[in-house]
Amino acid sequence: MKDTEIMDLYWARDERAIDETQHRYGRYCYSIAYNILKDREDSDECVNDTWLRAWNVIPPRRPDRLELFLGTITRNLSFDKWKGKHAMKRGKGEMTVALDELAECVPDRHNTEDEVEAAELGRLINDFLHSLPEKECNVFLRRYWYVEEYSAIAERYGIKLNTVKTMLFRTRARLKDFLEKEGVAL
Amino acid sequence: MSDQAVKIFEALSDVDEELLERCNQKENRKNAVVYKLFWRYGRTMAACVCMIVVGAAAWGGYHLAMSGKNSGSSGAGGSQNMAPAMPADCAQTMDAADGGMAGGSGAMGSDAEAPESGRSSTTGGMSPEAAFETPSTERASSEAESTLHTEQQKQQDQTAADQTGQAVSVGNNSGASIGGSSGTGNGGSTGSFSAEKAAELWEKENALTDSRQIVPWAEACETEPFGSYLPTALPAGYGSFSARQSANPELWNNMIFKWSDGQQILHLNMTLEGVKTKEDLERYDGVNQYIAEDFQREMIPEPGPDGQILFTLYYGDGMKIDFGGYVTADEMWEVVESVSK
Numbered sequence: 001m002k003d004t005e006i007m008d009l010y011w012a013r014d015e016r017a018i019d020e021t022q023h024r025y026g027r028y029c030y031s032i033a034y035n036i037l038k039d040r041e042d043s044d045e046c047v048n049d050t051w052l053r054a055w056n057v058i059p060p061r062r063p064d065r066l067e068l069f070l071g072t073i074t075r076n077l078s079f080d081k082w083k084g085k086h087a088m089k090r091g092k093g094e095m096t097v098a099l100d101e102l103a104e105c106v107p108d109r110h111n112t113e114d115e116v117e118a119a120e121l122g123r124l125i126n127d128f129l130h131s132l133p134e135k136e137c138n139v140f141l142r143r144y145w146y147v148e149e150y151s152a153i154a155e156r157y158g159i160k161l162n163t164v165k166t167m168l169f170r171t172r173a174r175l176k177d178f179l180e181k182e183g184v185a186l
Numbered sequence: 187m188s189d190q191a192v193k194i195f196e197a198l199s200d201v202d203e204e205l206l207e208r209c210n211q212k213e214n215r216k217n218a219v220v221y222k223l224f225w226r227y228g229r230t231m232a233a234c235v236c237m238i239v240v241g242a243a244a245w246g247g248y249h250l251a252m253s254g255k256n257s258g259s260s261g262a263g264g265s266q267n268m269a270p271a272m273p274a275d276c277a278q279t280m281d282a283a284d285g286g287m288a289g290g291s292g293a294m295g296s297d298a299e300a301p302e303s304g305r306s307s308t309t310g311g312m313s314p315e316a317a318f319e320t321p322s323t324e325r326a327s328s329e330a331e332s333t334l335h336t337e338q339q340k341q342q343d344q345t346a347a348d349q350t351g352q353a354v355s356v357g358n359n360s361g362a363s364i365g366g367s368s369g370t371g372n373g374g375s376t377g378s379f380s381a382e383k384a385a386e387l388w389e390k391e392n393a394l395t396d397s398r399q400i401v402p403w404a405e406a407c408e409t410e411p412f413g414s415y416l417p418t419a420l421p422a423g424y425g426s427f428s429a430r431q432s433a434n435p436e437l438w439n440n441m442i443f444k445w446s447d448g449q450q451i452l453h454l455n456m457t458l459e460g461v462k463t464k465e466d467l468e469r470y471d472g473v474n475q476y477i478a479e480d481f482q483r484e485m486i487p488e489p490g491p492d493g494q495i496l497f498t499l500y501y502g503d504g505m506k507i508d509f510g511g512y513v514t515a516d517e518m519w520e521v522v523e524s525v526s527k
Contacts, residue, residue, distance in 0.1 A: 052434070
């Protein structure tokens with residue numbers, strides 16, 4: 001079933017919409033959740049919650065790309081759950097490592113700067129990503145949007161593991177420079 | 187965990203969809219790279235393979251020549267030296283394992299009354315946590331101990347029955363352990379019980395999101411259509427653990443039943459959907475998804491990287507059941523068969 005047909009089911013409040021969504025995007029959303037949570041049950045819960053969320057927002061929304069829309073919901077839910085579980089702990093895991101890496105991108109703050117709004121930060125990061133060559137941008141997103149492991153990224157794009165690490169290291173440094181030039185404080 | 191890093195991570199949720207879509211595209215270059223790598227390293231690999239083959243052939247020839255020499259001089263002595271005697275404890279282990287498996291399969295024999303007694307049960311007022319409060323023996327770490335475990339389990343069940351005055355329906359030779367019937371839960375679970383592990387399992391269970399709500403086991407067993415699909419056979423040592431139902435059954439008619447042996451979870455995640463055909467499954471290209479009436483023992487998939495067997499069966503009335511557990515294929519098959527029955 002095509003996305004447009006699935007969307008029509010949502011708009012018609014036909015419960016087959018969830019069924020079809022699950023069959024078409026279940027594995028995709030599950031992989032996003034699992035990359036963050038590394039737990040089958042929690043991932044399963046996040047995916048199920050994604051379907052409920054989608055049901056509640058469609059309509060009135062009619063996303064252009066259902067896959068990415070659902071993936072974003074799953075990512076946000078998974079990250080919220082991850083934060084809840086790790087609030088007091090400094091555990092290991094791919095998510096923790098990814099956040100430690102992103103911490104390198106935090107610009108040095110000057111006392112006179114106000115904290116940037118979340119929406120503005122999103123816009124700036126978008127601008128930054130658009131400025132990157134395609135491969136660097138893809139690798140960055142696979143790592144920090146999908147929280148994929150280095151080895152998975154290397155395999156996906158047919159490049160060496162060290163190349164992935166170097167590419168990400170440089171991209172993070174560039175992001176930090178970019179945010180500092182924009183006068184962003186986090 | 188840096189708050190600023192969290193902000194950057196969250197801000198990435200707003201990234202343009204075209205960028206995400208681009209990074210999702212299958213990489214055509216990958217095939218080219220694989221092809222290139224093959225030609226760059228293929229000759230080296232081929233040379234290594236040839237050397238290994240030649241080396242193996244040479245070794246085999248040498249060995250044959252030597253054994254020919256030896257057999258000429260010492261008769262059968264040479265061949266006797268090749269097969270080490272099975273250690274006595276290993277032989278005993280295998281014998282005990284056979285006995286244990288027989289005990290186990292006895293435990294899995296279906297008993298038509300067991301589900302009923304489970305449902306009418308004595309867990310009605312018993313929290314699932316209580317089911318794990320009285321450990322008695324450490325979990326057997328090998329099949330060699332399973333026979334002993336089964337015997338101890340019978341004694342514990344009897345003791346529990348004497349103490350509580352309640353009927354115990356547990357996974358002993360009388361049949362399936364359904365319903366977490368006694369204060370000891372299912373006696374089998376006490377035999378393999380670790381208080382810390384059980385607490386960990388419960389902490390995790392209670393921390394799950396609210397898209398499903400915990401339901402008392404007895405009530406869950408009587409909730410149709412799910413109750414009709416409860417298995418009448420469980421692997422030895424497994425007892426009821428938890429049942430959770432969708433918070434919005436009209437939207438998502440789902441109930442998940444979980445059993446535990448004190449270490450791991452066996453789950454049947456049941457959802458009432460529309461009827462599916464084989465053509466539907468082919469269209470969805472789902473992994474490990476089967477029409478229940480076509481499902482055979484040989485089709486049970488291999489365990490995943492975490493050791494769990496996972497697959498989905500679609501039944502004729504629209505019931506979909508996701509089976510999952512850290513059990514053997516034979517044990518899982520017994521469960522599946524008992525659901526069908």
